[in-house]
Amino acid sequence: MTGELSPIDKAKFVAAKKAVEFVEDGMRVGLGTGSTAAWMVRCLGEVVREEGLRIRAVPTSARTAALARDVGLDVISLDEARWLDLTIDGADEVDHEFNLIKGGGAALLQEKIVATASDRMVVITDASKEVETLGAFPLPLEVIPFGWQTTKALVEEMLDSLDVMGRTTSLRMNGAAPLFTDEGNHILDLHLNRIGNVRQLAMVLNQIPGVVENGLFVDICDTVVVGYGDGRVQLRDLNDNSIREDRLEFVESDNLFADLGD
Numbered sequence: 001m002t003g004e005l006s007p008i009d010k011a012k013f014v015a016a017k018k019a020v021e022f023v024e025d026g027m028r029v030g031l032g033t034g035s036t037a038a039w040m041v042r043c044l045g046e047v048v049r050e051e052g053l054r055i056r057a058v059p060t061s062a063r064t065a066a067l068a069r070d071v072g073l074d075v076i077s078l079d080e081a082r083w084l085d086l087t088i089d090g091a092d093e094v095d096h097e098f099n100l101i102k103g104g105g106a107a108l109l110q111e112k113i114v115a116t117a118s119d120r121m122v123v124i125t126d127a128s129k130e131v132e133t134l135g136a137f138p139l140p141l142e143v144i145p146f147g148w149q150t151t152k153a154l155v156e157e158m159l160d161s162l163d164v165m166g167r168t169t170s171l172r173m174n175g176a177a178p179l180f181t182d183e184g185n186h187i188l189d190l191h192l193n194r195i196g197n198v199r200q201l202a203m204v205l206n207q208i209p210g211v212v213e214n215g216l217f218v219d220i221c222d223t224v225v226v227g228y229g230d231g232r233v234q235l236r237d238l239n240d241n242s243i244r245e246d247r248l249e250f251v252e253s254d255n256l257f258a259d260l261g262d
């Protein structure tokens with residue numbers, strides 16, 4: 001069964017499996033969204049079944065909530081949990097200061113709320129998402145549908161005033177219609193190539209009327225777990241600047257590998 005996994009899925013899987021080791025009995029855990037986070041939810045379900053951990057999980061999307069219930073996790077809302085011990089999530093890009101671009105799966109709003117409500121955010125990724133400077137991946141911006149074209153024009157004006165060159169913005173589509181997020185909003189993707197001042201951009205984007213949230217996660221992530229296709233994992237911790245390495249075996253499990261990908 002594991003032979004069917006691509007190297008990239010193996011990398012995502014080992015990062016996810018390693019990150020689940022941070023989960024302890026009694027914790028309230030935020031569950032990210034996306035293909036990497038889906039591996040983590042499956043791994044967590046298995047650990048909870050095998051070790052009898054009592055955890056409560058707060059998902060960041062309807063997709064993750066459905067998967068979490070499928071694998072037997074106790075799903076509660078953020079309002080029930082209030083604060084979380086840990087959130088584990090994927091990312092679209094990660095820089096050396098652990099700033100992130102998120103929202104490729106349109107879940108950035110709930111993801112940012114949940115991660116910010118957590119004592120610790122662990123990001124799981126493969127090496128392809130590590131970058132010197134954020135911005136090659138289009139930056140998602142969640143905007144309310146009312147007047148979105150005006151909001152888009154204001155965003156473009158703001159980018160001009162910041163001298164962000166060569167940018168384009170596009171409304172994310174779902175087939176022929178605009179995509180709606182779980183919160184009923186649209187996504188504008190900002191194609192910027194390179195984000196010089198991440199902190200400044202994150203702040204000014206959220207000042208624009210109509211913008212609900214942006215996909216820049218600044219000073220939120222503490223730990224990054226990078227997985228590799230050969231089973232290696234690297235754990236980087238910003239708090240003590242440590243880097244630890246490990247290697248995980250691929251263990252065949254029908255539960256984990258029956259439904260590949262997100």
Ligand SMILES: O=C[C@H](O)[C@H](O)[C@H](O)COP(=O)(O)O
Binds near residue numbers: 033
């Ligand atoms: O909105 C989606 C999230 O921010 C995802 O965590 C991000 O897009 C990474 O997804 P994946 O693990 O599928 O690459």
